[in-house]
Amino acid sequence: MSKLGIAIVGTGMIGAVHRRAALLAGAEVRGVSASSAARAQEAAQAWNIAHAYRDFDEVLSDPQVQVVHVCTPNHLHRAMAQAALEAGKHVICEKPLATTQADAQALATLAKSTGLVATVPFVYRYHPVVREARARIAQGELGPLRLMHGSYLQDWLLDPASNNWRVDPKLGGASRVFADIGSHWCDLVEWVSGERFAEVSAAFETVIAQRAVATGKSFATPAAGGDLQTVSSEDVAAAMFKTGNGTLATLTVSQVSAGRRNRLWFEIDGAKASVAFDQEDSERLWMGYQDQREMTFYRGPGAGSAEQRRLSTLPAGHAQGYAQCFEAFVADTYQAIAAERPEGLPTFEDGLRSALIVDRVIASARSRAWTSIG
Numbered sequence: 124m125s126k127l128g129i130a131i132v133g134t135g136m137i138g139a140v141h142r143r144a145a146l147l148a149g150a151e152v153r154g155v156s157a158s159s160a161a162r163a164q165e166a167a168q169a170w171n172i173a174h175a176y177r178d179f180d181e182v183l184s185d186p187q188v189q190v191v192h193v194c195t196p197n198h199l200h201r202a203m204a205q206a207a208l209e210a211g212k213h214v215i216c217e218k219p220l221a222t223t224q225a226d227a228q229a230l231a232t233l234a235k236s237t238g239l240v241a242t243v244p245f246v247y248r249y250h251p252v253v254r255e256a257r258a259r260i261a262q263g264e265l266g267p268l269r270l271m272h273g274s275y276l277q278d279w280l281l282d283p284a285s286n287n288w289r290v291d292p293k294l295g296g297a298s299r300v301f302a303d304i305g306s307h308w309c310d311l312v313e314w315v316s317g318e319r320f321a322e323v324s325a326a327f328e329t330v331i332a333q334r335a336v337a338t339g340k341s342f343a344t345p346a347a348g349g350d351l352q353t354v355s356s357e358d359v360a361a362a363m364f365k366t367g368n369g370t371l372a373t374l375t376v377s378q379v380s381a382g383r384r385n386r387l388w389f390e391i392d393g394a395k396a397s398v399a400f401d402q403e404d405s406e407r408l409w410m411g412y413q414d415q416r417e418m419t420f421y422r423g424p425g426a427g428s429a430e431q432r433r434l435s436t437l438p439a440g441h442a443q444g445y446a447q448c449f450e451a452f453v454a455d456t457y458q459a460i461a462a463e464r465p466e467g468l469p470t471f472e473d474g475l476r477s478a479l480i481v482d483r484v485i486a487s488a489r490s491r492a493w494t495s496i497g
Contacts, residue, residue: 323365324363
């Protein structure tokens, strides 16, 4: 079987992650496209890729490219993903799928009509112990669910000197922190719990009113000095959800919480047991019981659910993390192109679901009222 030919569109941090995952999954990176031909050439040299595309149109016209990885700023996702699908290419599009629900709906509808594989990297689904938590809930080990709660906290925008294209609503969308990282938590908790959020009450706050005009790379150390500009996107957000089963869920998200690098944490409490996961300590899954017992399940290929074992590619005690999640997601996408059906692969339909939740969270934060999600 010949290798899949892929193109990487976008050369930031996440583009590099996509490239590595694609190579490990056995694809051939045919070329890279960037905001300019010069930037594409720089990335091609740095990544040891043979070809730098002049522009996105050249990507679409390359008959050797079967898969386009869209790794650009959010406002470009709709047009690029749509053009790639219309050109007959499979697509992996970074999240959010689009900056509006309407655009996400258009992409999901198009993907379905073409029959092409179109996925969104909600990669935290690929932590092996997350699969274990999902399996145990599905088997009834927790009993009926009573409460879901958690947070997703970062600190990379704590310094007012820090800025990034995500802060600008014209480039990142109407929501920043919730759409950027709260969306990951919502996708993960809905998928793990098997319950869907039906309504939401949310609040946003911009706690750093001005930021440096100069923008930098994600998670980079800010440059000192410079002019300031007013910020309109939120730095922190809080949301309370109620699922269709009536279960309450609470979520706090922040990009200004000192010392929290990338702490996605959730706990799901049932009538018989509770389960908790911390992305920064992703080798372990905690479970608690009413009779004073606690249990820690450790990631590894020798025990647990079939999916946990499948994704545990290293022996127990040899830490896996975010990179392995991304690699597994990309490999599963390529397997789907080969007509297999990997479990839990997040598609454009999941991207649309996320866009719907973000849209309703924004509406609730503006109205300060409970808002139906549907």
